[in-house]
Amino acid sequence: MNEIIWPEGFLPGFTENFVSNEVIVAGLSPAQVWPLLSQAQRWPSYYANSANVRFHDPVGPDLAKGVRFYFETFGFPVEALCTEHVPPTSTEPGRIAWHGWAGEGETRLDVHHAWLIEDLPHGRVRILTQETQKGKPAQDLAKAKPNPMINGHQDWLDGLVNAAKSIGQ
Template structure:
């Protein structure tokens, strides 16, 4: 199975917080899931922890390499830019990742690398992996929170994504 490609400064284990969520399901393909993930204005329809998505520079409605966008999640207003983008191709995992940031002071600045990998496995199975690393004081607080809001929130995102793909 494929794994996430980490940029320098965001490798798990060397950041202030890390979360990893994964599902493997049957009955779906990458083509079923990709449009729901690649179109941020659809996120709030299946993931309640996402709101007010918009694009910068006249881009959108779909993500693409280098595109800047905005959304709100976990109480943070997140500016983001797509840093990895591999749409579905037969025999290759689909990938999307963005660098996101919020805050402007050492006390409230949060930087994240949020990556997604979608790949078709043998036996008609589909693997969806999402991992995020975070740097900054808010990340340190999130890492200590129990229950872990990042793990739980991203699992909700995965579960909602799968349910939405099944209902299309």
């Protein structure tokens, strides 16, 4: 199976926080999942922890490498830059990633959030999302029990899968 491509400075284990969530689902294809993730303005329709998505420049509906956007999640107003956007093919996984940031000084949070969507044998799709975080807020999130990032990202995955299944019916 494929893995996330990490930019310099965001390699898991060398940041203040890292979370990883994954699902493998039968009966879905990357083509069914991709538009729901690639079109950021659709996120709030299936993920309650995402709100007020907007683009800085008139683009869309899909994200693209180099596109700046804004959204709110986990109580943070996040400015983001899409750093990776590769639609899935029959032989290669789809990849979406962004660098997001919020706050200044002591409250500064920097994240690299990446997604991988790939076909697996026997009509299955694998959806992997991983995020590394740097800054004091990341230290606090890493210590929180239950872990809000793991739980929130699982909600995102579950919502994504349910939305893709409902479209496919």
